[in-house]
Amino acid sequence: MNKRPRDEPSSSFASAPKRQYGAGGGGGGYGGHGYSEERSSARRVADHYSARSNQTLEERENSPIIHLKKLNNWIKSVLIQLYAHPGDCVLDLACGKGGDLIKWDKAKVGYYVGVDIAEGSIKDCMTRYNGDTDQQRRKKFSFPARLICADCYEARLDEHLYEDAPFDICSCQFALHYSWSTEARARQALANVSALLRPGGIFIGTMPDANVIIKRLRETDGMEFGNSVYWISFGEEYAEKDAVDCPEWVVPFHLFKLLAEEYDLELVLTKNFHEFVHEYLQKPEFSELMRRLGALGDGRQDQSTLSQDEWEVAYLYLAFVLRKRGQPPSQRRANNANRGKMFLTENDIDFLGV
Template identity: 80%
Template sequence: MKRGYQESSSSGSFGPPHSKFKYNPEGDAQFLEDDNTKIFAKKVADHYSARTNQTLEEREASPIIHLKKLNNWIKSVLIQLYAKRGDAVLDLACGKGGDLIKWDKARIGYYVGIDIADGSTAAHDIMVMRTITNAAKKFSFPARLICGDCFEVRLDKVLAEDAPFDVCSCQFAMHYSWSTEARARRALANVSALLRPGGIFIGTMPDANVIVKKLREAEGLQFGNSVYWIRFDEEFENKDAVDCPEWIVPFHVFKTLAEEYGLELVFVKNSHVFVDEYMKKPEFVELMRRLGALGDGKEDQSTLSPDEWEVAYLYLAFVLRKVES
C-alpha cells in the first residue's frame, strides 16, 4: 500500500457522441477510442502543458481575477462540506496541484492527483501513467501527482495499491470526457471503481441548460461579453481561458449515465444558486471574505464585475455518492 498513513475512510438532449470501437485484448472494447479522439485529447494536454506559472502580481492583474477567486470559493465549500479528517482523496484533472492547500485545510490523510498535462517535459505519451512526484513535503499528508489521461486509462489497475478513496474530485474538467461515449463511460467507471461504497464524487462543470438557453437567445452561433465568448461548430478561442476543444454535458444525461456505474445524485446547483445558498452560512461568508472574490468587506471594495458574474452563471456544482452494495 502506498498511502503511508493508517486508514480511516454539443447541445440539446443528446449524450456524448458514440465512439468508433476497436479490438482490445483486455476485453474493454467499449472504452477504446479511435485516433481522432486521441488527437483531441492531445490538443487539450498540449494546451495545458504550455501554460506557464504566473506570479502573484500577474494573477491579480487578470481581468477575471474575482471570478477565479469565486471558483476557488466554490471548490473550497465543496471540500469543506464533504472531505473529512483522514480521508483518501483522488483528484482527477488536478492541474499543477492548485487545490492541495484546500485539501490540507480539510486535514485529509492521503492524496492522488492525476492530470493529462505534464509541464515538465516537452513531449510525453498521454497513455503512459507515471509518477512525477512522490511527496508534497509542505503538506500534512503524503501525496502523489501522476501524468496520464484519466478519461482513457483504466485507473483501477494503476491505483490498485492506493484505492479505495473516500472522495473523488473533478473540478472544471469533467466535460473533457464528453467528446465520446467511450471516454464519458471510462471517466465514470474510474470514479466508481476507485470510490469506496458511500464515497463522494464532487465536481464543477459547464451548465448545459444555461449555455443552450443563451445560444437560443443569440442571433448567431456565438455569444459572450467582455471576458468570455463561446462559438459553436467552428474553431474558437476563449479569452483568458481555454483555446482547445470543449464539450457541454446535458446534466440529465450525465446523471443517467452515472447511475449505470452506481453513482447517485446528491445535488446539482448552478453557481448562482450555490453562492446564494451557501453565503447564508457564516463560516462560508468568512471564507469568501478571506479569498477576496467580493472584497474583504472593509478597505477592499473590489468585487466581481457583471460580466464575471455572467460567466459564473455558465457553470454548476454537483455531488454524487457511490451506492452502498
C-alpha cells in the same frame, strides 16, 4: 461584441477568449469523433495546459478575471469543506497544477493522488506540493501524495491504483466535460470514479451548466455569444490563432445523471453557481471564507468585487455531488497511503500511456 482582455486560460472556458463546442453539446448526445481523432483532441488539451506557465501572486492579482477565479476557488473550497473529512484518501482527477492542494490540506486529508493528462501540469503540481514555487509555503503539506500523468478518460485507473484504493472522495473540477467527446470516454471516466471510490464515497465536481448555455444560445442570433470576459462559439473553426484550441462538450445534466447511475453513483446535489453562492453565502463560516478570499472584496478596505460580466460567467457553471451506492465500511482501510511520499521527484511520477 467586445472580447475580454487577453489573459491566461484555465480549466474553465470562462478564462479563455473563445471556446468551441462539439456536436455532443447541442443535440444532447455525445460527439461523433473517431478514436484517432479523439486521441488528437486529448493531446491538444494536454499540450495546451502543459505549455501554460505558473504565475506569480502579483500576476494572478492583476488578472482581469481575478474575482471570478476567487469565486471559483471559494466554491471548490466550500465543496471540499462540506464533504471531505480528516484522514480521507483523495483522488483528484484532472488535478492540473495542484491548485487545490492547500484546500485539501486545510481539510486535513490523509492521502492524495493527483491525475492529469498534461505532463507540464503534473510536474508543476509536484513542484507546488514540494513547496518549491515562488509562493514558498510556510510548512510542508500534512499528507503524503502520489502523482500520475494519464488520460483519466481513457486509462483504466483501477488497475494501476488497486493498492491505493478505495478512496473516500474524488474530485474533478472544471474538466469532466472533456470526457463527453465520446460515449466510451464518458463511461470510462465514471467507471474509474466508481471503481476507486469506497461504498458511500463522494464524488464532487464542477462543470458547464448545459441548461444555461443552451438557453443562452437559443436567445442569441447565430452560433456565438459572450461578453467582455468570455466568448462561446458552437461548431465553428477558430478565427483567431490566440484562441484556446481545445474543443469542449456541453454535458446535458439529465444524461450525466442517468449514466452515473449505471455506475452506482447517485446524485446528492446539483446547483448552478448562482444558486450555490446565494445558499452557502448565508452560512457564517462560508461568508467569512468569501471575505478572506476576496471574490467580493473583503468588506473593509478592499471594495473591489466581481464584475457583472464575471458574475454572468459564473451563471454558466454548476456544482455537483454524487455518492457511490452502498454502506461505508465499518473501519477505514489501513496502509493505502503507503505508496505516497512526503517529497516527490520526477522519477516518482507515473506515466500511463501518454
